[in-house]
Amino acid sequence: MRHRLVAVALLGVGLAGCSGPPAAPAGRPAPDSPPRATTPGPRVAAGTAPTNSFAVGVRQLKLTRDGDRPLPVTLWYPATGAAGGTAERSARAATGRFPVVLFSHGLGARPEDYQVLLTRWAAAGFVVAAPRFPHTSRGGDGNPLDVLNQPADVSYVLTRVLALGETAGDPLRGRLDPERVAATGHSAGGVTTIGLFTTGRDERLDAGIVFAGTALGVGTAFAGAAAPQLFVHGEADEVVSYAAGKAVFDAVPWPKAMLSLPKGDHGRALLGDGKALRVVADTTVEFLRWTLYGDPAAKKRLPADATRGGVATLDDRL
Numbered sequence: 001m002r003h004r005l006v007a008v009a010l011l012g013v014g015l016a017g018c019s020g021p022p023a024a025p026a027g028r029p030a031p032d033s034p035p036r037a038t039t040p041g042p043r044v045a046a047g048t049a050p051t052n053s054f055a056v057g058v059r060q061l062k063l064t065r066d067g068d069r070p071l072p073v074t075l076w077y078p079a080t081g082a083a084g085g086t087a088e089r090s091a092r093a094a095t096g097r098f099p100v101v102l103f104s105h106g107l108g109a110r111p112e113d114y115q116v117l118l119t120r121w122a123a124a125g126f127v128v129a130a131p132r133f134p135h136t137s138r139g140g141d142g143n144p145l146d147v148l149n150q151p152a153d154v155s156y157v158l159t160r161v162l163a164l165g166e167t168a169g170d171p172l173r174g175r176l177d178p179e180r181v182a183a184t185g186h187s188a189g190g191v192t193t194i195g196l197f198t199t200g201r202d203e204r205l206d207a208g209i210v211f212a213g214t215a216l217g218v219g220t221a222f223a224g225a226a227a228p229q230l231f232v233h234g235e236a237d238e239v240v241s242y243a244a245g246k247a248v249f250d251a252v253p254w255p256k257a258m259l260s261l262p263k264g265d266h267g268r269a270l271l272g273d274g275k276a277l278r279v280v281a282d283t284t285v286e287f288l289r290w291t292l293y294g295d296p297a298a299k300k301r302l303p304a305d306a307t308r309g310g311v312a313t314l315d316d317r318l
Contacts, residue, residue: 043206043225043226043227044206044291044292044294045294046296047293047294048293048295048297049124049125049289049298050096050124052083053083053084053123053124054078054083054094054122054124054125055079055080055081055082055083055084055085055088055091055123056076056077056078056079056085056087056088056091056119056122057076057079057087057088057090057091057092057093057122058074058076058077058088058089058090058091058119059074059075059077059089059090059171060075061073061075061160061161063156065152065153069134069149069153070134071132071134071153071156071157072131073111073129073130073131073157073160074111074112074129074130075129075130075161075172076115076118076121076127076128076130077093077094077098077122077128077172077175078093078094078096078098078122078125078127079091079094080092080093080095083123087115087119090171092171093171093172093175094175096125096175097174097176097177098125098126098175098176098177099125099126099127099182099288099292099293100126100127100128100129100158100161100176100177100178100180100181100182101121101126101127101128101129101181101183101184101288101292102129102130102131102154102157102158102181102182102183102184102185103118103129103184103185103189104133104154104184104185104186104188104190104192104193105132105133105136105137105185105188105189106186106187106189106212106267107142108136108138109137109138109189110132110137110138111130111132113271114130114186114270114271116272116277117270117277117280117281117284118130120285121284121285121288124285124288124289126292127161127172127175129157129158129161131153131154131157133150133153134146136188147188147191148195148217148218150188150189150191150192151196151200151202151218152200153192154183154192154193154196154202155196155200155202158202158204161176162176162181178204180206180292180293181204181205181206181292182205182206182207182209182288182291182292183196183197183202183205183207183208183209184209184210184211185209185210185211186211186212186213186267186270187211187212187213187239187240187266189211189213190212190213190214190240190245191213191214191215191216191217191218193208193209193210193213194213194214194215194218194220194248195217195218196208197223197224197227197229198215198218198219198220199219199221200218201223201224203224203225205227206227206228206291206292207228207229207230207287207288207291207292208227208228208229208230209229209231209284209287209288210229210230210231210232210248211232211233211267211270212232212234212239212245212267213231213240213245213248214240214245214248215244215247215248215251216244220247220248220252222251222252222254226253226254228256228287229249229254229255229256229257230257230258230259230283230284230287231245231246231256231257231258231259232258232259232261232280232283232284233245233246233258233259233260233261234260234261234263234264234265234269235260235262235263235264236262236263236264236265237264238265238266239266249315255317255318256317256318257287257302257306257315257316257317257318258315259280259283259306259312259314260312260315261276261280261311262312262313263276263311264276264312275309275311276311276312279305279309279312282305282308283302283305283312283314286298286299286301286302286305290302290318299318302314302316302318303316
């Protein structure tokens, strides 16, 4: 993962010229230029997030965009049964309408590499959709420039996933809330996520989480309706410098927070089950509860979760 993202950095000057901006989501005209960001403020209706943990189900979708971009998607979702076990394939979905969270993996990675974190989101009451990108995933050709095409991939995946909620006979029919959606991603997936709020703005998104990301190739012209952002970055990141992530954070015009891990590197904290991951998981869950369920109590809990155990600090501008 490291040498490929370094390649992206070396090619940064030419990224914008080598690939056009991501396509607009289906059914939406591509604007001549991104709309200006509006006045900050979460736009979801106030509510209460589930306080119980769910069992977790998992299933696969086989999607392809434009005929030549295969995008297999792993879906983790709240399921019936006892909480706390491993994800059960094709388990029956729990009763309720759940927010949707998109997750974009890093270069040379796969969605399942992040399953410890993503299943915790699902257990907290979110449907998590994680596509495997055709050129930047493990086993792909490793073309770093293809990151610029990934925001459009994510928008396509979101359209197809939300359609499941209206599809007769689908196990997720009636279980998805299309008005409560977030985009998240790590490393190159962080670039993808930033792009969904800048050059490839998808107005269906209410919030974003960027893990070890940079604005390389997608810029910092945050556009459209306010969408709170949470940045998570290790201060010892050896691939994407902490300063690069902080610069993007500083450019966000909306409510925002930055979780900084003084001893954190480029991403091992997301892949294991140690103390750092527990802090990251708890903080991101509370952020998603606030931004997607509109739960004010979650916002109040967020600072304590972020700073528990002295693993991280929080620059809270929410």
